[in-house]
Amino acid sequence: MTPEQLSAAIVDALDALVRDGVLRLDEVPASVTVERPKVKxxxxxxxxxxxxxxKKAQMPPRELAGALAERLGAADGVGSVEVAGPGFLNVRVDTGAQGALAGEIVREAGAYGRSDALGGAPVNLEFISANPTGPLHLGHTRWAVVGDALARVLAAAGAKVATEFYVNDRGNQMDKFGQSLMAVANxxxxxxxxxxxxxxxxxxxEVVAGAPGILDLPDDEQLVAFREKGYALQLAHQQADLEGFRTHFDVWFSERTLITSGAxxxxxxxxxxxxxxxxxDGATWMRTTDFADDKDRVLVRGNGEMTYFATDTAYYLDKRARGFEQCIYLLGADHHGYIGRLQAMAACAGDRPGYNLEVLIGQLVKILSDGQELKLSKRAGTIVSLAELVDLVGVDALRYTLARHPADSPLTLDVAEMTRQSSENPVYYVQYAHARLASILRNGxxxxxxxxxxxADLTLLETEREGDLLRALAEFPRVVAKAAELREPHRVARYLExxxxxxxxxxxxxxxxxxxxxxxGPVHAARLVLVAATRTVVANGLDLLGVSAPERM
Incomplete structure (x- = not known):
């Protein structure tokens, strides 16, 4: 019996008590929160x-709890119900109903853990914004993991998610990029x-090889050609690096289009x-102080120059016009001061800050190798690229390690610890569990x-350890739903451990x-189903983190 099934049984018992006149309530809750007790x-x-x-029922809590316990105790799958303290209910699940869960998980396979908790809400999740002027670097890596894992968790909880990469392809940095390529080529x-x-x-x-006559162009035309062809190539490299890192974006949004599209x-x-x-004073302003911003924001300066806040506003409203009910931004720690103005901007557009526009802030991550922080790159000069980091650590180890920590906490990681093949390394520990489960099934x-x-007679799964494992598996759908609700995919990793x-x-x-x-015998058959169910849950959880589930290790 899952927590969701027990919640439904409690709601049914409350409905019955109201119908019988035992309980006076104008409305029975649609669902009831049930928790795993700290004391087994x-x-x-x-x-x-x-x-x-x-209070609503005008009934002493213990009296209400007693009536509910009597009715709930007769429900299918419930073994016993006890009233504790001032009115808590402690529920024991029927052994047979508990074992049946293993069969349900095996039948549901990859769908187990998924729900409609978020009710199909259209969500736009933007979690990397980068210039197409160089490789993605360590600073982007944490968001590449957390954002992708969050997208997977939100989708598993029933949201319609579109992931979006904001390409900063406008501004002086693009001309400097073109000038740099042109200079080297000449x-x-x-x-x-x-x-x-x-x-x-x-x-x-690469640009010259793809456009042999480019060096013969006049300087002004050559600059534009190097800028645009270099832009296209570098963006393609970023896309390839992210796909190789199992981070997929549905939309690659060009900042330039905000200007050309009328947005x-x-x-x-x-x-x-x-x-x-x-x-x-000749400028165009947004009165964000109407919504608690510390000052109004300039959209167009007196000289006619557009501010970044103008494009930020247009970008948000473009997302809303594309049908996204919720727009979630994952920003770095240096953008903390942007939260208030972005929320005020959403309010100025008539939206609900915190719902239609939500901002998550992530902290920096440092990577140590041989006790020294990785700062310099052979390929990129002053930064460590995502591709180099993947070569050094591996996709699985890097993704899992970054995903298992709350994104709003500063993080220092060590290459040796992330790649150590021992039970002390969380990714190895979880992947080894999956490989062991797969091995048992192969041997079977x-x-x-x-x-x-x-x-299989699943009522035979009645020992303490079998019960512990079944209860753990029953928690998976709720862990996923909670991770989505709180925007905390690290909950899935900790659950897997x-x-x-x-x-x-x-x-x-x-x-x-x-x-x-x-x-x-029958016990072997029942336990084999439990092993298959456990393997399903571990594999489904790893998939939500974008981490592979190895068959052998």
């Missing part, structure tokens, strides 16, 4: 619903404020219609055994396969 002896699940409803020194590093030479050579004008019209646009198949929930530990304890005392000349 208190039961499988606990709820304080009687305490929550007592055997000249790169401007001091240009782009340096071996990648510039490689990219310049700026449309955004201004929305702000003006809402009454928060005004002219002063060699004996002619398969995990078949249709024929706990579940791997629970599995190892089960396997230490519960023999799954027959030994020597022993004939396979």
């Amino acid at each position: 002896e208190h039961g499988d699940y606990a709820t304080n619903i009687a305490l929550q409803l007592a 055997g000249q020194a790169v401007p001091e404020d240009g782009y340096h590093g071996a990648y510039v030479s490689d990219l310049a050579a 700026i004008e449309r955004a201004f019209a929305v702000i003006e219609r809402e009454g928060h646009l005004y002219e002063s 198949a060699a004996l002619g055994l398969s995990p078949d929930p249709r024929t 706990d579940t791997a530990a629970t599995f190892h304890k089960f396997y230490d005392v519960c023999r799954v396969l027959p030994q020597a000349d022993e004939e396979p």
